[in-house]
Amino acid sequence: MTLSKKATCNSHGQDSSYFLGWQEYEKNPYDESRNPKGIIQMGLAENQLSFDVLESWLAENPDAAGFKNKGESNFRELALFQDYHGLPAFKNAMVQFMSEIRGNKVKFDPRKLVLSAGATSANESLIFCLADPGEAFLLPTPYYPGFDRDLKWRTGVEIVPIHCTSSTGYRITASALEDAYHLAHKRNLKVKGVLVTNPSNPLGITLTRTELNLLLKFVDTKGIHLISDEIYSGTVFNSPNFVSVMELLENRKYKDTDVSNRVHIVYSLSKDLGLPGFRVGAIYSNDDMVVAAATKMSSFGLVSSQTQYLLSAMLSDEKFAKSYIVENQNRLKNRHQMLVRGLKTAGISCLDSNAGLFCWVDMRHLLTSKTFEAEMELWKQIVYEVGLNISPGSSCHCDEPGWFRVCFANMSEDTLNLAIQRLRSFVDDISATRNAPRNSSKSTRKKLLSKWVFRLSFNDRERER
Amino acid sequence: MEVMLRNEEQILSKIATNDGHGENSAFFDGWKAYDSDSYHPTQNPNGVIQMGLAENQLTFDLVEEWVKNNPKASICTEEGANDFKDIAIFQDYHGLPEFRNAVARFMERVRGNRVRFNPDRIVMGGGATGAQETLAFCLADAGEALLVPTPYYPGNDRDLTWRTGVLLLPVVCESYNDFKITREALETAYKKAQDSNIKVKGLLLNNPSNPLGTVINRETLTESLNFITDKKIHLICDEIYSATVFSDPPFVSIAEIVQENPQCNLDYIHIVYSLSKDLGFPGFRVGIVYSYNDAVVTSARKMSSFGLVSTQTQRTIASMLSDDDFVARFLELSSRRLGTRHSLLTRGLAQVGIGSLKSNSGLYCWMDLRRLLNEATFEAEMELWRLIIKDVKLNVSPGASFHCSEPGWFRVCFANMDDETTMVALSRIHKFVIQKKGGESHAPRKQCRRSKLEINLSFRRLDEIMMTPHKMSPHSPMSSPLVRART
Numbered sequence: 001m002t003l004s005k006k007a008t009c010n011s012h013g014q015d016s017s018y019f020l021g022w023q024e025y026e027k028n029p030y031d032e033s034r035n036p037k038g039i040i041q042m043g044l045a046e047n048q049l050s051f052d053v054l055e056s057w058l059a060e061n062p063d064a065a066g067f068k069n070k071g072e073s074n075f076r077e078l079a080l081f082q083d084y085h086g087l088p089a090f091k092n093a094m095v096q097f098m099s100e101i102r103g104n105k106v107k108f109d110p111r112k113l114v115l116s117a118g119a120t121s122a123n124e125s126l127i128f129c130l131a132d133p134g135e136a137f138l139l140p141t142p143y144y145p146g147f148d149r150d151l152k153w154r155t156g157v158e159i160v161p162i163h164c165t166s167s168t169g170y171r172i173t174a175s176a177l178e179d180a181y182h183l184a185h186k187r188n189l190k191v192k193g194v195l196v197t198n199p200s201n202p203l204g205i206t207l208t209r210t211e212l213n214l215l216l217k218f219v220d221t222k223g224i225h226l227i228s229d230e231i232y233s234g235t236v237f238n239s240p241n242f243v244s245v246m247e248l249l250e251n252r253k254y255k256d257t258d259v260s261n262r263v264h265i266v267y268s269l270s271k272d273l274g275l276p277g278f279r280v281g282a283i284y285s286n287d288d289m290v291v292a293a294a295t296k297m298s299s300f301g302l303v304s305s306q307t308q309y310l311l312s313a314m315l316s317d318e319k320f321a322k323s324y325i326v327e328n329q330n331r332l333k334n335r336h337q338m339l340v341r342g343l344k345t346a347g348i349s350c351l352d353s354n355a356g357l358f359c360w361v362d363m364r365h366l367l368t369s370k371t372f373e374a375e376m377e378l379w380k381q382i383v384y385e386v387g388l389n390i391s392p393g394s395s396c397h398c399d400e401p402g403w404f405r406v407c408f409a410n411m412s413e414d415t416l417n418l419a420i421q422r423l424r425s426f427v428d429d430i431s432a433t434r435n436a437p438r439n440s441s442k443s444t445r446k447k448l449l450s451k452w453v454f455r456l457s458f459n460d461r462e463r464e465r
Numbered sequence: 466m467e468v469m470l471r472n473e474e475q476i477l478s479k480i481a482t483n484d485g486h487g488e489n490s491a492f493f494d495g496w497k498a499y500d501s502d503s504y505h506p507t508q509n510p511n512g513v514i515q516m517g518l519a520e521n522q523l524t525f526d527l528v529e530e531w532v533k534n535n536p537k538a539s540i541c542t543e544e545g546a547n548d549f550k551d552i553a554i555f556q557d558y559h560g561l562p563e564f565r566n567a568v569a570r571f572m573e574r575v576r577g578n579r580v581r582f583n584p585d586r587i588v589m590g591g592g593a594t595g596a597q598e599t600l601a602f603c604l605a606d607a608g609e610a611l612l613v614p615t616p617y618y619p620g621n622d623r624d625l626t627w628r629t630g631v632l633l634l635p636v637v638c639e640s641y642n643d644f645k646i647t648r649e650a651l652e653t654a655y656k657k658a659q660d661s662n663i664k665v666k667g668l669l670l671n672n673p674s675n676p677l678g679t680v681i682n683r684e685t686l687t688e689s690l691n692f693i694t695d696k697k698i699h700l701i702c703d704e705i706y707s708a709t710v711f712s713d714p715p716f717v718s719i720a721e722i723v724q725e726n727p728q729c730n731l732d733y734i735h736i737v738y739s740l741s742k743d744l745g746f747p748g749f750r751v752g753i754v755y756s757y758n759d760a761v762v763t764s765a766r767k768m769s770s771f772g773l774v775s776t777q778t779q780r781t782i783a784s785m786l787s788d789d790d791f792v793a794r795f796l797e798l799s800s801r802r803l804g805t806r807h808s809l810l811t812r813g814l815a816q817v818g819i820g821s822l823k824s825n826s827g828l829y830c831w832m833d834l835r836r837l838l839n840e841a842t843f844e845a846e847m848e849l850w851r852l853i854i855k856d857v858k859l860n861v862s863p864g865a866s867f868h869c870s871e872p873g874w875f876r877v878c879f880a881n882m883d884d885e886t887t888m889v890a891l892s893r894i895h896k897f898v899i900q901k902k903g904g905e906s907h908a909p910r911k912q913c914r915r916s917k918l919e920i921n922l923s924f925r926r927l928d929e930i931m932m933t934p935h936k937m938s939p940h941s942p943m944s945s946p947l948v949r950a951r952t
Binding site for chain 1: 476477478479480481482486488520522525528529532533541542543546549550552553554555556591592594595598602603604605606607609623624628629666741745746747748749750758760761764767768770771772773774775776777778781
């Protein structure tokens with residue numbers, strides 16, 4: 001008896017350290033009262049900062065989720081609604097919300113929006129529409145580890161990296177694009193497009209107009225697609241303001257050209273609204289054929305009509321939506337500042353960022369050597385000894401060892417402060433270790449090690465059951 | 466223009482530009498006709514009645530009452546609001562434990578508690594559509610095949626093959642033995658695949674069957690199990706209509722068969738389930754993969770990221786299905802109403818000499834219109850079908866769309882409408898049959914006399930239709946005093 005190759009291979013990427021850190025956290029999760037020594041989850045890019053704002057809207061609008069429309073039960077209509085075109089009111093509300101986030105500089109047509117069960121599903125479907133197995137998409141590194149699963153696993157499409165480095169602030173350059181394109185060719189891979197995340201995960205920075213223009217020029221010249229994953233667009237809390245690729249398309253030379261049909265956006269409410277459980281993702285495309293194909297594919301992952309109805313009510317409350325966006329951004333800004341300052345007191349700096357639910361943290365100076373092995377060692381120490389699940393740069397395909405993604409929006413302020421404290425102690429201990437004579441360093445290390453269970457092997461499949 | 470289109474197609478994938486989704490088929494013409502001219506009792510009484518949609522709308526009154534009395538089931542009401550945040554951020558692909566427990570228990574209840582389901586084997590899918598595709602991805606590579614008995618649900622073509630590249634090969638079943646699946650038919654299909662150098666990875670059974678509305682009996686299930694064991698291939702049982710059984714023979718799940726055959730290799734056995742048909746909630750996208758194979762559970766669970774059930778919905782369903790009283794009442798009422806509606810339709814059809822396959826489940830019946838074909842060909846079936854859409858104004862589904870091997874069969878849905886609409890549909894069918902037969906023999910009337918004429922519903926509408934002056938054959942049973950409305 002055999003299963004498919006897909007079922008038995010590792011392309012789902014879940015043996016990577018990104019996911020393994022999660023597993024360790026699940027075995028020993030921090031809880032303020034019940035498990036104060038547990039592992040603090042900083043590897044999860046969740047936005048938990050503004051639930052109270054959502055909850056107060058719900059309290060004021062009881063009909064929306066009680067399956068009621070103007071007091072009358074609409075349970076039946078919702079339960080039966082399985083049209084893959086989606087609930088019109090919901091799509092209208094979505095495009096309005098997306099527009100608001102972009103400062104109303106872009107107008108979206110709800111007929112070009114395709115709903116899907118989360119950005120996970122949207123990204124996969126879009127790749128299924130744009131590329132055949134064995135073809136490739138170029139992605140700037142570092143990138144979200146989940147892309148290995150979402151873009152490659154079942155589609156058979158390859159990812160070829162566009163190398164971006166800290167020396168240039170991780171900006172996408174023309175030469176990096178060309179290099180990636182040629183690398184693909186050398187590997188006999190036909191390039192079908194470029195996928196960027198804007199704002200970037202894991203970097204937390206927004207793409208500049210220069211980069212966007214560069215990208216448009218590149219895909220125009222090569223006759224390929226550009227996917228802009230904009231799921232963090234509502235988390236931009238500092239200047240520069242968010243510029244969507246769609247905004248550039250509205251301008252001058254790109255309007256109504258071929259290339260505008262090859263630019264597609266992916267969106268979701270998981271990050272901006274903090275509702276990952278509701279599985280609301282979307283694809284937006286100017287290409288009718290893509291919209292048609294993606295719509296049919298959405299059958300494999302439609303958004304629950306119950307959820308569409310609730311969110312259409314919420315998002316079409318324009319006043320609420322506007323105020324939510326602003327309040328959410330403020331809270332993210334404060335929390336980001338907290339982490340950055342806290343890390344600074346530990347002598348740790350971050351990439352200067354203006355968006356996202358995480359910081360891209362520079363721990364290169366804490367490595368014992370400039371290698372990924374040293375990065376892994378450091379990471380294991382941080383997970384097991386310090387008790388923080390953060391994501392090592394290698395899991396994001398970063399070129400240089402020593403960078404880590406640290407999330408800040410999925411916990412209380414107290415927990416964040418505790419995390420910073422722990423990190424500070426750890427850094428102090430390391431400095432002490434490195435500066436102290438040999439003997440005492442051994443006992444310090446022993447003390448650190450004995451606090452936590454030190455696991456050497458990560459490939460424990462049984463746990464997956 | 467053509468050149469542009471070709472260029473356009475080249476920059477998209479083959480999947481995006483081929484017909485694997487099945488929606489370009491001529492069979493969608495019925496839907497298009499319905500969409501452009503939908504029946505409504507007052508606003509458009511001459512519109513097309515939708516009888517091509519297998520939906521279960523008969524028990525919503527009970528569900529709505531439950532929803533009203535259980536505000537805590539919703540996370541957005543005052544009573545449930547405390548849980549809003551936890552539910553909204555929960556994206557673990559294992560699903561809410563209470564959801565899995567409730568679904569497992571519900572599946573057990575539907576099977577008369579004769580089997581146990583382990584909640585840890587419950588994996589989510591984006592509706593049965595997503596669940597089927599996930600299983601195909603897990604069990605077969607592109608170019609490999611699954612065997613499916615005909616006639617089968619047309620969506621299988623899209624769900625199992627479109628993006629997976631897996632092939633579907635028919636196991637031909639025929640009307641002479643009521644479309645039962647025979648070992649011979651299975652062996653023939655398998656051999657045909659081998660002869661074409663196609664590797665078969667599994668057999669997909671649909672029990673109860675769509676479009677037949679019949680349950681697969683114990684012997685056939687056991688025979689199928691023997692077959693797959695022999696060939697060392699997988700067995701996928703799509704049991705999404707399991708709670709729509711309304712009369713004997715009782716539903717036997719593959720779960721019972723494996724219980725009775727402890728020597729069988731469980732790693733080959735997988736079940737697909739959904740709440741779209743049994744409960745009537747297609748909009749909530751609750752699909753389930755239940756596998757006895759640990760590796761498949763693990764893999765399918767990772768794939769479920771592409772089609773998780775909204776936690777808002779998981780929560781509502783968990784609440785609803787753990788209410789034992791509600792579940793008991795629902796199952797009993799739903800089954801009874803489906804049975805009554807089925808009877809109404811089949812007897813109404815019998816009155817004009819239209820038979821249907823004897824069935825005891827599903828939301829449709831498999832109607833035999835072979836006698837109305839001009840000739841026993843699929844072209845004639847198409848012609849008849851277009852006539853039914855255009856003149857009779859009913860969207861029914863022709864057997865060819867289900868890959869039926871014999872022309873003349875049509876699937877007619879009955880649970881997606883109220884009694885009155887059913888009567889309107891029946892009266893249109895009556896009229897059509899009579900007009901088609903013209904002054905033919907009395908066979909229809911004989912059948913009419915033999916059939917019991919207890920049609921239990923509101924007859925005012927029928928009376929109105931009956932009294933409408935229209936040309937009727939002198940032998941028309943419609944004018945027979947035996948067809949008497951009962952108020």
